[in-house]
Amino acid sequence: MFSAPQHAVAVACLTSVIAVAPVPMRSAFAQSQFTDVSSNWAQPFIDTLAQKNIISGFPDGSFRPDQPVTRAQFAAIVRQAFKSPATRLSRPFKDVSYAYWASPAIDYAYTTGFLSGYTNGSFQPDQEIPKVQALVAIASGLKIQPVGSVDSTLLRFYDAAQIPNYAKPGVAAATQRNIPVNYPNAATLNPNQQATRADIAAYIYQALVSQGRLAPIGSNFPASQYIVQGGSLPATPSEAGTGTLAVGTELPVQLEGAEPGANLVMTVGENVETTFVVAEDVVNTRQQVVIPEGSKIVGRFQPFEVNKTLGTQFTASKLMIGNTPYTVNASSVPIAARKKSSLSIADLTGSITTLAASAALDSAISGNVRFGSLVPGIIQTGQTIGKQVIGKSDTSDEVILVEPDLMGLKLNADFEFLPGSTTAFVDPNSANLYQVDSGTKVDLAAQTDNARYVMVPGETVPVELKTGRSIYNRQNEVLVPEGSLIRGQIVPMTVNGKEGAQFVANEIVIGTQTYPITAASAGISPSSLQSLSPADFQGNVIASPEASQSLRGVSSTGEQQSGGLLGLGSLIGGSGSGKKVILFNPTSVQMEFRAPLSLNNFNN
Structure with a gap:
């Protein structure tokens, strides 16, 4: 990792499955876990990365922040910090043997584009890496490009003339994302100076901040003054779409064509296309405006089971920033139906209804709101939201009241846009496109045979699955082949009143093409340990660190089962069996597309 070659690279439990979560900020000058870091300028970067098992110290308890970093050590760090896909094939280097301690890390750094070799076929693993090379490597491996003028961006450095020509685009791209950290003067890069362990820790930390995977350090830390502010991505609507919004970001919205605060009323069972307007600027952790106020979010309300009764949920499929459409993966909280008699005048004032809901309210409004109390214009009965697929006149005593302020529309996946990116929305009406229709269901399977996932309620766990069967169109052509890679997350959800x-x-990856999708499984109920049998833990069981610890904690004998992953012992039915876990077996659920998926015409 970050220590000398004799120290093995430590890998945290399931680092390929569990995402790096934002880290709460600690007070300045906190005691470091290393003996020589408490008074070092880079302490907040070093300590946080060490807690994440991205870097490590030495057996004597020191970190040696001023020690230079070799190319091999740098390769080990980026392998531990980032999970970038390979973009080129492996190649041998004449000075890196298969048995060399950093051989796997060097192979990762090469195939993902972080580092390259030399023209003579060597890698020079023991060569100390200069600052400029480290910054270019990070920009290259993370596939980030400069926006606007490279030379203008680099003017913030007094010594910009010392940056080699080959490195200028990479340094500019890193600078625009606030990745460089220059001690003791933010305006002096010293590009050709050897990078220290403290320098590299700061660069890696800031790169993770730029990805939304770590929170920025607080201004109470002295180190904050050394972070270079890129400045070419201003937080203004005119430059919107120049950053990343992390999964879980809430999108404040209001109904298009309605007064602020207006609600939407529909009947139970309706499937309604709807457009919302973004009510205020949505900014990322760097306070950049990514989605400006006034942008439009297009999606659909679909029937959704809420506490064993039929409610609705909104799933977004398209984001309009100005006149440009982009694919977005976001959904609201489930919204339960409610009795008409519970509606108040305030609920209905200025509200927009579907035609079916208008008829239902017109035919019977009782309780707190009497039909006679409604004044003209309270309900805009002449308006309908989008295209109703199912909506029929409803004679039941329940309707669904959607309050945009309370619908909790959040991103289910990171939304990233940089000018020239490929996140543009694919128009399903374009020629030569095949389409997987909304509502299509497909069987799932794990990447590894018979794999299941165990986590504790409340966790969010990134996973990669695959399709368990092919999806065909009406001409019996394969749209999505069996075994296609699906990337997503297991996220918390209330199921029958339980977590x-x-x-x-x-x-979804089809052949060599990656497509953004909006799709989800049905809810997965929690299980008590008492309800599980030893057979549930046979084979490939992948447990999050929290679940693994919970399962080990209630084991009385520590026997190794489940392929050695979980120490179950007398867990089943034993002490602590009242605890709850989520056992997710991909083969037992189907995934439903919540929005159409348009595919380029190709032969499978």
């Missing part, structure tokens, strides 16, 4: 989970997909 369960749901698999939410955000990408």
Whole structure:
């Protein structure tokens, strides 16, 4: 990792499954876990990365922040910090043997584009890496490009003339994302100076901040003054779409064509296309405006089970920033139906209704709101939201009241846009496109045979699954082949009043093409340990660190079962068996597309 070659690279439990979560900020000058870091300028970067098992110290308890970093050590760090896909094939280097301690890390750094070799076929693993090379490597591996003028961006450095020409685009791209950290003067890069362990820790931390995977350090830390502010991505609507919004970001909205605060009324069972307007600027952790106020979010309300009764949920499929459409993966909280008699005048004032809901309210409004109390214009009965697929006149005593302020519309996947990116929305009406229709269901399977996932309620766990069967169009052509990779997350969800989970997909890989998707499974109920049998833990069981610890904690004998992953012992039915876990078996659920998926015409 970050220590000398004799120290093995430590890998946290399931680092390929569990995402790096934002870290709460600690007070300045807190005691470091290392003996020589408490008074070092880079302490907040070093300590946080060490807690994340991205870097490590030495057996004597020191970190040695001023020690230079070799190319091999840098390769080990980026392998531990980032999970970038390979963009080129492996190649041998004449000075890196298969048995060399950093061989796997060097292979990762090369195939993902972080580092390259030399023209003579060497890698020079023991060569100390200069600052400029480290910054270019991070920009290259993370596939970030400069926006606007490279030279203008680099003017913030007094010594910009010392930056080699080959490195200028990479340094500019990193600078625009606030990745460089220059001690003791933010305006002096010293590009050709050897990078220290403290420098590299700061760069890696800031790169993770730029991805939304770590929170920025607080201004109470002295180190904050050394972070270079890129400045070419201003937080203004005119430059919107120049950053990343992390999964879980809430999108404040209001109904298009309605007064602020207006509600939407529909009947139970309706499937309604709807457009919302973003009510205020949505900014990322760097306070950049990514989605400006006035942008439009297009999606659909679909029937959704809420506490064993039929309610609704909104799933977004398209975001309009100005006149440009982008694919977005977001959904609201489930919204339960309510009795008409519970509606108040305030609920209905200025509200927009579907035609079916208008008829239902017109035919019978009782309780707190009497029909005679409604004044003209309270309900805009002449308006309908989008295209009703199912909506029929409802004679039941329940309707669904959607309050945009309370619908909790949140991103199910990171939304990232930089000018020239490929996140543009694919128009399903374009020629030569095949389409997987909304509502299509497909069987799921794990990447590894018979794999299941165990987590504790409330966790969010990124997973990669695959389709368990092919999806065909009406001409019996394969649209999505069996075994296609699906990327997504298992996220918390209330199921029958209990804290369960749901698999939410955000990408599917078909051949060499990656498509953004909006799809999800049904809810997964929590299970008590007492209800599980030893057979549930046989084979490939992948447990999050929290679940693994919980399961080990209630084991009385520590026997190794489940392929050695979980120490179950007398867990089943034993002490602590009242605890709840989420056991997710991909083969037992189906994934439903919540929005159409348009595919380029190709032969499978």
